[in-house]
Every structure is written in structure tokens, then in C-alpha cells.
Amino acid sequence: MTKMTEATYFILAALLDAPLHGYGIIKRAGEQSAGRVKLAVGTLYGALDRLTEAGLVVLDREEVVDGRPRRYYRITDDGVTAVREEAVRLQQAARVVTGQIAVVGA
Amino acid sequence: MSATAALERRYRHLLRAYPKVYREWHGEELVSTLMATSDPEARRPSLKEAFALIAGGFAAHARNARAAGAPWWADGLQLGVLVVATTTFAMKIHFLYDSRPIWALAMIVLMVAIIRGWVRLALPLALVAAIEASRFLFLHGDAWRVTDFAPAYVETSSMVPHWVMVAGLAVLAMRPKKSLPTRSWAWLLIPALCWGLQFVYPYYEEMLPWLLFRAGVEVLVLGAVVWATVAVRDARWALAAAIYLIPGLTYLGENLSMHGRKGFAYWGLLTLLVVVSFVVARRTRQKV
Numbered sequence: 001m002t003k004m005t006e007a008t009y010f011i012l013a014a015l016l017d018a019p020l021h022g023y024g025i026i027k028r029a030g031e032q033s034a035g036r037v038k039l040a041v042g043t044l045y046g047a048l049d050r051l052t053e054a055g056l057v058v059l060d061r062e063e064v065v066d067g068r069p070r071r072y073y074r075i076t077d078d079g080v081t082a083v084r085e086e087a088v089r090l091q092q093a094a095r096v097v098t099g100q101i102a103v104v105g106a
Numbered sequence: 107m108s109a110t111a112a113l114e115r116r117y118r119h120l121l122r123a124y125p126k127v128y129r130e131w132h133g134e135e136l137v138s139t140l141m142a143t144s145d146p147e148a149r150r151p152s153l154k155e156a157f158a159l160i161a162g163g164f165a166a167h168a169r170n171a172r173a174a175g176a177p178w179w180a181d182g183l184q185l186g187v188l189v190v191a192t193t194t195f196a197m198k199i200h201f202l203y204d205s206r207p208i209w210a211l212a213m214i215v216l217m218v219a220i221i222r223g224w225v226r227l228a229l230p231l232a233l234v235a236a237i238e239a240s241r242f243l244f245l246h247g248d249a250w251r252v253t254d255f256a257p258a259y260v261e262t263s264s265m266v267p268h269w270v271m272v273a274g275l276a277v278l279a280m281r282p283k284k285s286l287p288t289r290s291w292a293w294l295l296i297p298a299l300c301w302g303l304q305f306v307y308p309y310y311e312e313m314l315p316w317l318l319f320r321a322g323v324e325v326l327v328l329g330a331v332v333w334a335t336v337a338v339r340d341a342r343w344a345l346a347a348a349i350y351l352i353p354g355l356t357y358l359g360e361n362l363s364m365h366g367r368k369g370f371a372y373w374g375l376l377t378l379l380v381v382v383s384f385v386v387a388r389r390t391r392q393k394v
Contacts, residue, residue, distance in 0.1 A: 002392060002393075002394055003392055003393040003394070004393065004394050005393065005394075008394050021139070022135065022136075022138075022139035022142075023138075023139050023142040023143060026139070026143055040154050040155045040157075040158030040159075041136060041139050041140045041143060041155060041158065041159070042155065042157075042158030042159035042160075042161060042162035042163075043158045043161075043162065044139070045132060045136060045139075045162060046158075046161070046162045046165050046166075046337075047394070049165075049166070049169065050339075050394045051394055053169075054394050056394060065138075066138075068134050068135070068137065068138035069134050069135050069138070070135070070138060071135050082394075
């Protein structure tokens with residue numbers, strides 16, 4: 001099972017809907033984490049390099065906007081599996097606590 | 107200069123932390139994303155972003171420095187052997203008061219063989235060198251007159267580097283038909299520099315500025331090994347660093363009574379950095 005940091009988790013989660021470019025990933029990861037994950041650009045591209053090397057993300061397409069390249073990254077099937085496994089793990093971990101709170105609350 | 111132009115210029119300065127090949131491929135894309143995420147009024151990058159770019163640049167260098175086509179352990183082992191060879195030849199070959207041209211030439215050839223990944227040439231050379239360097243220990247004084255082209259060491263710590271090279275190269279030789287990566291010729295500059303220093307300051311290796319310089323470099327490099335391990339998430343550089351420490355720790359063990367608190371603290375720090383590198387490699391393994 002692939003282990004991942006919180007930043008990586010939200011980067012993969014951001015790409016689940018559709019391929020995104022760097023700024024799009026930063027924005028979406030911020031929204032989906034309720035502002036908790038504020039990715040620095042240097043951190044994002046380091047994570048994208050690792051994810052690409054691990055085969056969890058691939059380059060989807062490239063556009064040129066205002067004379068600058070804009071690359072879109074897409075999550076692979078392995079990436080979807082990895083982020084889904086991590087989500088299940090987090091859900092199980094959360095259930096340990098929320099279940100006890102529910103019992104105590106009742 | 108407008109705020110946007112000033113900010114972009116500063117970002118481009120920070121991007122110099124990345125390898126050139128990385129900048130060619132990702133540079134404009136990074137600038138584009140950096141400008142899109144920045145405050146339009148800002149003239150300077152935030153500290154968080156500046157640090158992330160420097161760290162990202164270092165990580166990209168670390169990833170680029172990995173040998174292509176070799177498993178992490180072979181890469182680390184070869185690098186470790188090369189570091190031991192480089193430092194041993196740089197410090198142990200003396201041209202002024204114990205000149206041995208054949209030995210010096212053989213060691214240069216051995217270093218070139220390790221740099222080029224020619225393990226079949228390097229291994230027998232290293233073995234002959236190790237036997238030569240240890241002949242006083244194995245054959246006592248009788249061997250002095252038989253072969254005399256190499257220094258005959260009496261301290262174990264002077265022989266150990268040669269046997270470390272033999273052991274490392276023997277393991278690498280067990281990978282049949284698997285080529286080893288080639289390393290930069292710049293490695294040869296280290297012994298060349300030290301040999302040049304001998305002519306300026308004959309006993310420089312015992313002078314305090316040199317000792318401080320070497321200690322500083324060692325701590326910095328081993329600190330960088332920890333950081334690089336975080337970037338590549340394997341133990342290649344931890345392994346190389348551990349191999350490098352073997353001769354030094356042997357020297358420490360052989361001369362325990364000569365070392366005071368500072369000496370133990372120094373070697374303890376180096377060992378700690380290597381241990382931390384291994385721990386980091388283990389904790390970050392398969393982590394994206």
C-alpha cells in the first residue's frame with residue numbers, strides 16, 4: 001500500500017474530477033481541505049514529480065496561455081486506487097474515535 | 107520596475123536552485139503558477155514560497171543525482187567505495203616525505219576505474235592494494251623487502267579503507283552483466299587539491315584550519331544526506347555515508363584514549379546523522 005502525506009492526498013483528490021494545471025490543483029486542494037492545505041508552488045511540483053515517478057499521475061496535455069506553458073496533470077488508475085485506499089484508511093481511523101464519541105454521547 | 111516584474115525577477119532568481127535541465131522543462135510553468143498564486147501587489151516572494159522553492163530545487167538535484175539503471179543499494183555502495191577511495195588517496199598519499207610513484211599511479215588508476223564503473227579492473231587493483239597496505243600485519247617484517255611499492259601500515263585504521271573498497275567492489279562484482287554508473291571526473295579534483303596543498307603546507311592535515319574545514323564539510327555533507335534521503339525516499343546516500351564512516355570509526359576505536367569529549371561529540375554527531383538518514387529512509391519508503 002502506498003503511504004502518502006496529507007498534501008499528496010489532497011493533490012490526488014483534486015485530480016479525481018478532471019485534469020488540472022498547477023494553479024488549479026493548489027486552488028482545489030485548498031477548497032477541498034477547507035483551507036487547511038495551502039500548497040506552496042515548490043512543494044506542489046516536488047509532489048507532482050514524486051507522483052509521476054510512482055505512476056500515480058501523468059501529464060495530460062499542454063496549453064500556452066499568455067505565452068507561458070500550462071500543463072495539465074491527470075490521475076492514473078493506480079492513483080485512483082491509492083487515494084481510495086488512503087480514504088478508506090482515514091475513514092476507518094476516524095470511525096474508531098467518532099464511534100466512541102457516539103457511545104459516550106448516548 | 108512594476109511590482110509584477112520585480113516579483114517575477116525574484117522568482118526566476120530562486121528557480122536557479124533547480125537543475126538546469128529541470129528549469130528548461132518546468133521553469134516557465136513554475137513561473138506561471140507562481141505568478142498566478144501571488145498577491146498582485148507583492149514585490150517579494152513570501153518566505154514560505156522561497157523556502158519551498160529552495161527545498162524543491164535541492165530535491166530535484168537529489169533526484170537527478172541518482173544513478174539510472176542501478177538499484178539504490180548498488181548506487182549507494184559504489185558511491186560509498188568512491189568516497190572512501192577519494193578521501194583515503196587524498197589524505198594518505200604523500201609526495202614530499204614518502205613519495206611512492208607506483209603506488210600513487212596505481213591508486214589513480216583504481217580511482218578512475220571506480221569512477222568509470224569498471225569493477226573488473228577496480229576489484230583486483232583494490233585487492234592488491236589492500237594486501238600491500240596490510241603486508242606488515244599479515245607477513246610481519248619479512249615482507250618489507252619483497253614488495254615495497256606501497257606504504258606498509260601498522261595501524262588497522264589505515265588498512266581498513268582498502269579492505270572496505272575490496273568488500274564493496276566484491277559485492278558490486280557479483281552483479282554479472284550489470285553495468286555500474288559512471289561518476290563525474292570532478293571526484294579526481296579532491297585528491298589533486300589535497301596533493302597540491304602538500305606542496306604549500308607540507309603538514310596541512312594536522313593544522314587546525316584544515317581540521318575545522320574538514321569537520322565542517324563532513325557535517326554539512328552528512329546533513330545534506332539526511333535532506334536528500336527525504337527527497338528520494340531510499341537509503342542510497344545513507345549507505346554511502348555509513349561506508350564513509352567505517353574507516354573513521356575504526357580510527358576512533360583504535361585510539362580511544364587519545365580522544366577527549368570534543369572528539370567523541372564530533373564522531374557521535376557524524377554517526378547520528380548517518381543513523382538519522384537510515385531512519386528517514388525507512389520511514390519515507392514508498393511514501394509519495
